[in-house]
Amino acid sequence: MTTKQGEAPAVVTSAVPGPGLLLAPGEVQEVLGAFVLAEPREAGEVAVALGPKEAALLADMPWPLRRAEWLAGRRVAKRLLLAAWRLPSARVEVLPLESGAPRVWVDGAPREDLVLNLSHTRGWAVAAVAPSAVGVDACDDADGPRLPRIGRRVFSEGEAVECGAHTSAQHQAAVWALKEAGLKLRLGGIFDPGARSVRVLSLSPAQVADPAMRVALLRLPSAAVAVAREA
């Protein structure tokens, strides 16, 4: 999810609890063998120590909202790597692979044993790190109601009813996050293999049809977060 042009980041507090275990903002939580950290977005560009390759990428990034979300992602990722792996941020760079997926570099070398994924919404920046493949996605509850509009593209026959996708905006956000976390696990995008490839069976407990994928749902005050791992 990305921020819309001209809108300041905001955290909308919801009174309705959605599916998933509560995730405390700012606290590292272990889920499915991955460490997860979520932080509320701040307006504008946050301060974060960048390595030379990261600084060069940022210098080529003209759009203010893209710069802001990119920096928010780097900051939460580096804070997570410091907290969970004791890696000082000055030694770490989070650089994109050709697919766009983030790769951790430490002291100038890529770390295959440290898999990172991240997500940014209007309200939150979330990172997950694990010793092997991990996908994470956050979806603001405010964006959940967009799901019916893209339903034909993302749902298989009977899926939305079966998992109760449209029970509430929180459920819709949870479905969205699950599908995207699953796509990111496999380094996939929206067209290849596409959101239909992640069939959501149930939200409580979080379950997808692919027996090779394990998923978990977490709940922030105004967003759903999903984590996907290989089974």
Ligand SMILES: CC(C)(COP(=O)(O)OP(=O)(O)OC[C@H]1O[C@@H](n2cnc3c(N)ncnc32)[C@H](O)[C@@H]1OP(=O)(O)O)[C@@H](O)C(=O)NCCC(=O)NCCS
């Ligand atoms: C990457 C993708 C899967 C999700 O992007 P998104 O939800 O728009 O944005 P998020 O903030 O959650 O995630 C973006 C981050 O994912 C990571 N990412 C990008 N491409 C990735 C890939 N191929 N695999 C894994 N992670 C990827 C990056 O770290 C990126 O942030 P950064 O560029 O600032 O480092 C996107 O390519 C996509 O396909 N979006 C689908 C949109 C949609 O309509 N989905 C409907 C699902 S119900």
